[in-house]
Amino acid sequence: MPVTYIDAIREAQLYLLETDPDVFLYGQDIGEFGGAFKATKGLQERFPGRVKDAPISEDAMIGVAVGAAIEGMKPIVEMQFADFSSIAFNQIVNQAATHYYRTGVSIPLTVRMPSGGTPGSGPFHSQSMESIYAHYPGIVVVTPATVADAYSMLIESVQCPDPVVYCEHKFLYRWLKAEDFKGDGLPIGKARITRSGKHATVVAYSAMVHEAVRAADILQREGGWEIEVVDLRSVKPMDTDTIIASVARTGRLLALGEAFPWGGVSAEVVSRVVAEGFHLLDAPPMRLNAKDTPVPYHPKLWAAHRPTPESVCVALRQLLAY
Secondary structure, three states: OOEEHHHHHHHHHHHHHHHOOOEEEEEOOOOOOOOOOOOOOOHHHHOOOOEEEOOOOHHHHHHHHHHHHHOOOEEEEEOOOHHHHHHHHHHHHHHHOOHHHHHOOOOOOEEEEEEOOOOOOOOOOOOOOHHHHHOOOOOEEEOOOOHHHHHHHHHHHHHOOOOEEEEEEHHHOOOOEEOOOOOOOOOOOOOEEEEOOOOEEEEEOOOHHHHHHHHHHHHHHHHOOOEEEEEOOEEEOOOHHHHHHHHHHHOOEEEEOOOOOOOOHHHHHHHHHHHHHHHHOOOOOEEEOOOOOOOOOOHHHHHHHOOOHHHHHHHHHHHHHO
């Protein structure tokens, strides 16, 4: 039976609860209700006392989790939506991120952030926050794009001694399926070549990996173009070596992301390629992001706001024609 992306997240939490007594889950309505997206459905029944409902105070949630991590626990905190994590910003970036630097005591905290847009979700439930948290030293930021990575990277996140922001894309929850959730053993910090090619490189992450692959399929049918797609998997640490190696093969770069364009992950990718691989480029690098506006509610406006296979194709045609 196919496993969905959200199934893999639930299975990873089940495995962690079964195998590590220091792990506990904390979040709003994650107990009997099973969470806003049912990522913890049935877990409180199996692990009473270790799947805990939290007050509607993201600041307090992370504060409690930081204290528990200091004492040796491994909390997994579920934000109902990544957007709401801004209320816990101080606890994440000023407390959790700096604690080891200040004290030598690790903070093995994982913050699950349902990220990205879905039709009709609007500006308060659709944002991609990964670049904000990646800006701060001491935080690991992961962005799984596959069912297997959703499983293995959550387990690896909890086992990491540093605070991890785990950005799970809501659009993938039930749309993305696989026959199982066994990964290929790639660690956090290592990118994957999702699709090989020789004419241009698209560097993407999270749900945009799938949009990039669709665009590559369109261009192959259209003109025989072979587009290489690199899945970053984690945005901090970022696997610059795999990116540069891909650009060396293709000579062209499109950095793709769903987040807002200013100061984002795609800008970091372009910056690193220009700084370390400028001599490899046959065309100016390009990037494509969502529009620099709040995320609209209407499904048609939302579709026009974020990159799609069609808009990726437009950018790649321009890149290939240079």
